Amino acid sequence: MEKEAREEVKRKFIEFLEKKDFRITNQRRVIIDTVFSTDEHFTAEQLLEWAREKDSSVSRATVYRTLPLLTESNLVHEMDFGKPYKFYDPNYSESPNHNHLICEDCEKIVEFDSEKIEAIENEIGDKLGFTVKSQNLQLTASCDTLKRKGTCDKKSCS
Amino acid sequence: MEKEAREEVKRKFIEFLEKKDFRITNQRRVIIDTVFSTDEHFTAEQLLEWAREKDSSVSRATVYRTLPLLTESNLVHEMDFGKPYKFYDPNYSESPNHNHLICEDCEKIVEFDSEKIEAIENEIGDKLGFTVKSQNLQLTASCDTLKRKGTCDKKSCS
């Protein structure tokens, strides 16, 4: 995501807060800046750590209280890969139709688009008489290059 | 699943335990009987409750220690729908290629087949240079009939 796009997303979130009569506090500003200054997927704990680098007063509680606001606003996407903690995706609003593959070797998450899959999903929903609200295709995979060479150049396997 | 098939699956699991030099204890037997006497998806807590109806001595710890054995044996499938607890599917070995849709109205899980999706998944894995290890397509949906009529006759919305 480019810098301009990031500013746009931040602005949208501020609007979201204002519309709900929520206050724009310093801590929230720091958290927002942190979330939308990266393209990486993160956990609550990672977000806390990053935010504290900018402002050490940010507390774990505030991070946990802000995350639901971010997902409600549809600007951040929550993902569950069967690990005991959740991952968050700050690129969601830019391309809401992507899915994720998580590498079991290094836990790195790779995004991919697939309208094909989305079409099938809606087809399935229709057939069963449901309206699909959200979809989460989680592929767990291992890195081919890593296995062959013992190392790999993917950003995903460092 | 029919009664015969259930016995077959139980037998396979006993074999799995024997091969690993694990013991066939009373508690394990009760848990196995419970798991494979239903077609329903369940949580650890539900399994504990059901097992205790047959034998009140079964403890939570044993249930939690047995579940990984069941999933390792590939006779039961573990699923994560973003809820704080996991669901388990006792029909997995019968049709390992099905996926799941969870109703957000009643949390009932509906199974569906889709080889189409599996094909696409492998295609994606290839393209990205990964070997797909496991896939989990989670559709969260709401029931159309329920919404229209305020009630519905699906087994899924009671």
Next chain:
DNA sequence: ATAACTGCAAACTGTTTGCAAGCGA
């Protein structure tokens, strides 16, 4: 002014584990 928000620490939930006793092979 005042109601929303904060940090802290305690509580909570689902799951795991150390231990002494029990029991299958």
Next chain:
DNA sequence: TCGCTTGCAAACAGTTTGCAGTTAT
């Protein structure tokens, strides 16, 4: 007998929450 397995209760990890003080509006 031997050591795997058990139930219990305490521990654990991630997340949520009550409270008293703080701050945005």
